[in-house]
Amino acid sequence: MNLYQPHLVKIDSIIEETHDTRTLKLRFLDPEVAAKFDFRAGQFGEYSVFGAGECTFCIASSPTRKGTIECTFKSVGKATNAMRGLNEGDTMGFRGPYGNSFPLDRMEKASMVFIAGGIGLAPVRCVIWNTLDLRDQFKDVTIVYGARSVADLVYKRELTEWEARKDVKLWQTVDPGGETPEWKHEIGFVPAIVEKAAPKADNAYAVVCGPPIMIKYTLPVLEKLGFPPERIYTTLENRMKCGCGKCGRCNIGPVYVCKDGPVFTAAEMAKLPGEY
Amino acid sequence: MRPGVQRVMKTRSISRENLAALVADLVKGGTDVVAPARASDGKVDYRRVAKFDEITMNGGMPRRSLKEFFLPPTEALFSWKQKQADITLEPVPTTFGPAVVLGARPCDTAGVVVLDKVMGWDFRDELWFGRREATTIVSLACSGVDDSCFCRVVGLSPETEKGADLVLYPADGGFLAQPVTEKGEALISAHSARFVDAPAGDPGKATAGKEKKATAAAAAPATPGGAKSETVLPAGAKAGTAIPAGATAAPASVGTGGIGGPVDLGSVHDWLADHFEHPLWEAIAFRCHGCGACASVCPTCHCFDIVDEPEGVTEGTRRRNWDTCQEGRFTLHASGHNPRAQQNARFRQRVMHKFYIYPEKFGETLCTGCGRCVRDCPGGMDLPEIVAKIAALATKDSVRS
Ligand SMILES: Cc1cc2nc3c(=O)[nH]c(=O)nc-3n(C[C@H](O)[C@H](O)[C@H](O)COP(=O)(O)OP(=O)(O)OC[C@H]3O[C@@H](n4cnc5c(N)ncnc54)[C@H](O)[C@@H]3O)c2cc1C
Ligand code: SF4
Ligand code: SF4
Ligand code: FES
Numbered sequence: 196m197n198l199y200q201p202h203l204v205k206i207d208s209i210i211e212e213t214h215d216t217r218t219l220k221l222r223f224l225d226p227e228v229a230a231k232f233d234f235r236a237g238q239f240g241e242y243s244v245f246g247a248g249e250c251t252f253c254i255a256s257s258p259t260r261k262g263t264i265e266c267t268f269k270s271v272g273k274a275t276n277a278m279r280g281l282n283e284g285d286t287m288g289f290r291g292p293y294g295n296s297f298p299l300d301r302m303e304k305a306s307m308v309f310i311a312g313g314i315g316l317a318p319v320r321c322v323i324w325n326t327l328d329l330r331d332q333f334k335d336v337t338i339v340y341g342a343r344s345v346a347d348l349v350y351k352r353e354l355t356e357w358e359a360r361k362d363v364k365l366w367q368t369v370d371p372g373g374e375t376p377e378w379k380h381e382i383g384f385v386p387a388i389v390e391k392a393a394p395k396a397d398n399a400y401a402v403v404c405g406p407p408i409m410i411k412y413t414l415p416v417l418e419k420l421g422f423p424p425e426r427i428y429t430t431l432e433n434r435m436k437c438g439c440g441k442c443g444r445c446n447i448g449p450v451y452v453c454k455d456g457p458v459f460t461a462a463e464m465a466k467l468p469g470e471y
Numbered sequence: 472m473r474p475g476v477q478r479v480m481k482t483r484s485i486s487r488e489n490l491a492a493l494v495a496d497l498v499k500g501g502t503d504v505v506a507p508a509r510a511s512d513g514k515v516d517y518r519r520v521a522k523f524d525e526i527t528m529n530g531g532m533p534r535r536s537l538k539e540f541f542l543p544p545t546e547a548l549f550s551w552k553q554k555q556a557d558i559t560l561e562p563v564p565t566t567f568g569p570a571v572v573l574g575a576r577p578c579d580t581a582g583v584v585v586l587d588k589v590m591g592w593d594f595r596d597e598l599w600f601g602r603r604e605a606t607t608i609v610s611l612a613c614s615g616v617d618d619s620c621f622c623r624v625v626g627l628s629p630e631t632e633k634g635a636d637l638v639l640y641p642a643d644g645g646f647l648a649q650p651v652t653e654k655g656e657a658l659i660s661a662h663s664a665r666f667v668d669a670p671a672g673d674p675g676k677a678t679a680g681k682e683k684k685a686t687a688a689a690a691a692p693a694t695p696g697g698a699k700s701e702t703v704l705p706a707g708a709k710a711g712t713a714i715p716a717g718a719t720a721a722p723a724s725v726g727t728g729g730i731g732g733p734v735d736l737g738s739v740h741d742w743l744a745d746h747f748e749h750p751l752w753e754a755i756a757f758r759c760h761g762c763g764a765c766a767s768v769c770p771t772c773h774c775f776d777i778v779d780e781p782e783g784v785t786e787g788t789r790r791r792n793w794d795t796c797q798e799g800r801f802t803l804h805a806s807g808h809n810p811r812a813q814q815n816a817r818f819r820q821r822v823m824h825k826f827y828i829y830p831e832k833f834g835e836t837l838c839t840g841c842g843r844c845v846r847d848c849p850g851g852m853d854l855p856e857i858v859a860k861i862a863a864l865a866t867k868d869s870v871r872s
Contacts (some may be wrong), residue, residue, distance in 0.1 A: 196595040197565050197596070198597065200560060200562055202546060203558060245558055245779065247779070248779045248789075275805070284556050286553075292474060322492060381630065402591065434802050440592060440593060440776055441589060441590065441773075441775070442794070444796075444801065446820075446824070448828065
């Protein structure tokens, strides 16, 4: 067996997030692999449907929840469409974990600000649960999450759960026009809501994931709030094949996203050529 | 392997007849022999040979590089079989039968060690190293240098031993054989009847004193800047390239790709690091068709794709296939966004990867100057010319600042 041969995983359950996005809970078939498997928040894997091929997703569940891993994916192409055709009990492939991670130990005792747009909540959700499962190690937890419309919000049950928690400040928003008559939360783009939420920058870290345009307009807001670029984290998605630094596909200048990333600070990103 | 350790190995010589007999012994013993051999169209390729006669020693540049012997253009990674919801995977072997590469070009053997770095950092590519371990590489110092060769520009030479286990040098009636690694020495020991101790200076009449001189001269380059024998090391030959006494080195003018001599790869690296944006990148790629021929013939280009090939509905094979950064879909996101949408961005990646990114990450230039990409480009892209241009820009910048 070589490093490109995946572990077999069985689909434990499927959650329909939106019309095109699903979350799969996966269990390793080999109990030995399951027992040994470990990862850190921010890492990713290569998931595959045999016959359709591999694709790269972050591990959307928290490393504090052992036994299974979860991925949340949007159907956009060959492999993701095939994956959408799978049912509970079906077998897939998984290899990983790959890449670097969020330095959570460095963030201990700090406040955490999570900002996500659309399916960008998937990698952030991993860190959110990691933080919440170790809640007493962190100060304030603020989450700003937005989607184009109410129908595009992912992890709806978890949003309800976070909203109910006293130790989490959750701001939910949809783009103007994306609201429904029942929508009780914010209406507006994520950067504007971050400005409104105005999380304190003292001893705080921000984790930002979402469409490039959202990231672009959120960074200046964070800087205005006093977040230095070294304390703003994001993840990058360049097309990948091997996931482990061999296939030459994912680099941005001298940085291999699959090995040196996918987690970068805004300070690191500012030094990269614009090839992502 | 430390160069200093390799270098104490004794030079031998082998006649043509004995080399032919060695090939016969190897083939008979079940070892695959891979060597440059003429295809039916008259072109030379690395291929599996059954006897020495098929081999074209120093008979022109093989069309494709030695890389494909370690990283085949397409190879199975595993296969799957499905029965209802149950899937079983069938691994492919990661151990390989013994093989000897014979008469490889020095620029090709150098490419193989350059690629060891990317194949082995952190995650280990078992398929690559499985083949590497099973294979002994015997190179042949190059006397077939043509106008496109530019090994000297990238710090190598027609005699470079980089990546070889054993280097052969043409000599009267046969070859001098300089083992460079334990593996090379082991090949000689296993077939000791075919070799004789090297007659330094002359394969026919050896003297102990001369032989000692050959070894000493050979040992010198282990300490760069140390005493180098002028007669043995031609001007422009890089430290690490030492040829035994009795072998002739190619003149310093060959292998410079028409740009006259080596360039300062360090300043090329530094210039590239600072010039991701530069008018040069706008200008140079218009000739490029984006066909990727350059990558497929290159001994160091190693990008690959991973794809499934179903056979029917319930089984199939996942394969790795060569790929090229010169092709538009290489970086295309499923969303339609493409970080390298234009050909000039893709050609910049080619130059950056070879002369900045790979050296930065792995301490090796991702080009051995084989000149294949120059020879085979339908658009007339000339890599040594581009590197020389960058070196000139770097000098201009350093003069200005
Ligand atoms: C680190 C990282 C994390 C990610 N996390 C997530 C996540 O959590 N959730 C998520 O939904 N997405 C995530 N993505 C994006 C995800 O990887 C892609 O959406 C997914 O790989 C698309 O796969 P696909 O096979 O469905 O699409 P593809 O079929 O690859 O998509 C698009 C089109 O590209 C073309 N194409 C595909 N393969 C080839 C080829 N070999 N040669 C030529 N053309 C080709 C085809 O025309 C195809 O229709 C992540 C990406 C990265 C890098
Ligand atoms: S440089 Fe030449 S060989 Fe390479 S992609 Fe461009 S046209 Fe093809
Ligand atoms: S870049 Fe061109 S000259 Fe350099 S090793 Fe590759 S094919 Fe040979
Ligand atoms: S995905 Fe293959 S090198 Fe990064």
